Amino acid sequence: MPISDDAITQLTRTGLNLIQQALSIFDSDLNLAVCNRRYQEMFDFPPDYVLPGISFEETIRFLVYRGEYGQIENPEEAIRARIEAARAFVPHYMERMRPNGRWVSVEGFPLPQGGWVTVYTDITEVRYHQQMLRARSAELSEQLLSNSERLSETNRALSAANTSLSAAKAQLTEMEARTRLTTEMMPAHIAHVDRSLRYTYTNRRLSSIMPGRPQQIIGLTGREALGEANFGKIEPYLHNALKGDASVFEFTDAGSGRRIRAAFTPDQMGTGPINGVYILSMDITEESQARAAVMQTRKRELAAQLTSGLAHDFANLLTIILGLQSRLDRLVLPKGAKDLVRSTLGAARRGGALLDRIASISGRREVRPVAVDLPAFLKDLELLAGPTLPKGIRLEIHASGFSVPVLLDAGSLQDSLLNLILNAKDAIGPKPGLITLDVHPVHETWIEFSVTDTGTGFSAEALDRALDPFFTTKGGEGSGLGLSMVYDQTTLSGGMVRLENTEQGGARVELRLPYRPAPRQSPPGMVLLVEDSDEIRESVRELLRSMGHSVIEASSASEAEALADIPGLDLVLTDLYLMGSKTGLDLARALTARGFTRIALMTSAPPADPLRAAAHGEFPLLPKPFDAKTLAQFLPTVTG
Structure with missing residues (x-):
């Protein structure tokens, strides 16, 4: 049966009353919290002065005016000095003779909750034996006796100091345990490296921030713990921190694709030497996805403001051109003029179509994520894309790792993938070829859609500018808005687009969209x-x-x-x-x-x-x- 709090308090009080030393505990407000019976007996306190809540000032005033500390010229000044010393909570040990001729040692040390505990020991017998030894031991030199007395006093002071140190050590141990518990609970990786960039502390959160990295990294170098690619990104910031420059920067984890924000703080006390670097790393993938979507939305709104007026005037001009060319087309014209008129009409109509596409890019569009069964979605995509490809070009779609529906903007994703498949078809040209669409999750952070072809690949200029509006390698056949629309739709959803050439010489376009499992179907209501x-x-x-x-x-x-x-x-x-x-x-x-x-x-x-x-x-x-x-x-x- 568990002991009640009242029972524990009663047992504690009984135990304190049985010890031969006087004990008092004052709280952080300098009010008495606990004392034992010996405390009242030793100083002959009235009952009111041993009740919890009596102030230290009242207690000291009582003792000073009663003569506990001898004759004092300015009692109030002595009271004020003792109160100020008490507020400082400094560990101390002293011995003094009381007015009744008895000696008492006083040792006190502060408590972690505030306040302090003081233990009073009657050492009259110790002093008496010292005096007897001095009087009766003529053979012992005066110096030996003095040294013996000083040694005895020193031993008692050392015992008090050891008690204080033990209490401080216990406090430090408790603080260290709390600090480690706090760092383990934080959703961030906290670590320290020395000047050789070797880990001396970690809160074992590295693998939750960067999947695949080890948990136990103490003793490892940054290169061993993080991998060559990640360490290469942060190494300059570590060296800057060792020079005294704190910094914060973001990078993408090479393995998982997660976006990481890292802070580097020099380990330096005052103006002393720098002993290493403190590192704080956080996974900000969702934040960066939302930030990218907001930035893209703002860019679209700005583009809409810039183009809306121009598009209106341009549409009016095209209307006039179409009207005039239609009138010319009805007239009897010299040989070859009819062809010029028809070409002009075709160009004007193409300009109108281009205006519609610009409006679709710059106009406001909402992302509409819905629960998508990716295998079924890709099967429908294959049915849509198949008829657009010539007989010599095959489309292969591979998907794995999707056992539950995920939240995606199905309409914009289908448009983007169809656009990439048609671009791949144009890149292959009239010769036979293969278009491959690979879909898989990346560490439950991203869904990666990779479209690869066996065409000629991107030129250096295309790799640099292919996502820019109106850039095209198709001459007059292309508008230059296809890949920019893919980029726009992907970024609005918090994703990213990457272009590269394959080792076989073809092109590869990678879309990454946030991996968000769809919520379960709600029950009927x-x-x-x-x-x-x-x-x-x-x-x-x-x-x-x-x-x-x-x-x-x-x-x-x-x-x-x-x-x-x-x-x-x-x-x-x-x-x-x-x-x-x-x-x-x-x-x-x-x-x-x-x-x-x-x-x-x-x-x-x-x-x-x-x-x-x-x-x-x-x-x-x-x-x-x-x-x-x-x-x-x-x-x-x-x-x-």
Whole structure:
């Protein structure tokens, strides 16, 4: 049976009262916390002075004015000096004779929680034996006796110092254990290397930041622990830190593709020598993915602002050119003029198509991640791409490592992969060839899509500029927007694109998209469907019911608010624009204020619509039209 806290306190107090030394403990506010019976007996304290809470100042004032410290000219000054010394909490040992003629040793040391403990020992008998030895031992020299006394005093002081050191060692051990526990719990790798760049400390988090690297790296060099590729990236920063320059930089782990932020701090005390480098490394892959998506969105918005006015004027000019050339085409013209007119018309129409593609790149576009079964997705892609390839060119698709659906923008990914396959076909040309699409996860951080062909490969200029808008190697046949669209769509999803030539001489384009397993299908529940169109409401109701959900219907925001208190309601799915004075966004905000959490909007408004733009990011948004599969993939993403 466990002992209660009260019982433990009583046992402790009984034990303290049995020891022959006086003991007192004052807290950090200089108030008495604990004392034993011997403390009251030794100093003959009144009962009020041994109660918890009595201040150190009151205790000292009582002792000073009673004459405990002899005759003092300025008692208040003596009291103030002793209080200041107590606040400093400095370990000490001293011996003094009390007014009653008895000797007492006083040893005290601070506590880690604040305050201090003091032990008082009556050493009168020790002093008496010293005096007897001095009086009766004529054979012993005065110097020997003095040395003996000093040695005895020193031994007692040393014993007090040892006690203080033991307490300090225990405190340091506890602090070290807490520090190590804290560093092990941090989601970062914390380490120290000496001047030879060999690890002297690590919190065993390296393998969680860089998969595949060892956990136990103490004694290893940075090159041995991190690998040649990673160490080559950070080595200059380590050497700079050894020169006294702290730094922070980001790099991509060569093995896993994770983005790592590393901080290097010189190990230096004041102006002393630099003994090594402290290293803090964090996995910021998700942060960098989000940052890339935000940067690409801002670039698109800037491009839209720059091109919208030009595109409008250019479209007007093309309209005029097309009109004039059409009139010329109807006239009787000299020989060869008809061909010039038709060429001009073709060029103008091509300019119009180019404007549409520019608008698709620079215009606002939302990423719509849905749960994608990659093997099935790639099978559909093969059916789409197959008919576009000539008989001499084969397409092989290899995928592995996908046992669960993943969240991807299926539409933009399909467009990107088709674009890369068609580019590979053009690179191979009329001769027979092979296009290979390999898909696999990379350390559950990325999904890598690699398109390789047996064509002529990228030129040096193409490797440098192929992702730039309007750069093309197809002459008048290409717009130069294909790969830039792939780059744009991939970056918006938080991914990256890399181009290279293979050892066999062909080209390889690698897309990496964030690896995000799709949430599991949500169980059936009760859905409040808010839609003012009877036909659409009926259609969506049937889709929800086919998934097992029960449905309550409303045609306006006010009607929905009245129904929202029905017990068991799991989800509200409302159209953005509703009949009446309140919109779906107004309804969603009102229900949120009432504590309802699972709310989603649906709309057929374009992305540039002001109300849709206001709702974007505040609530999950499902664009119309949608089918049962899209709705089933969307609902699990609506979390409370």
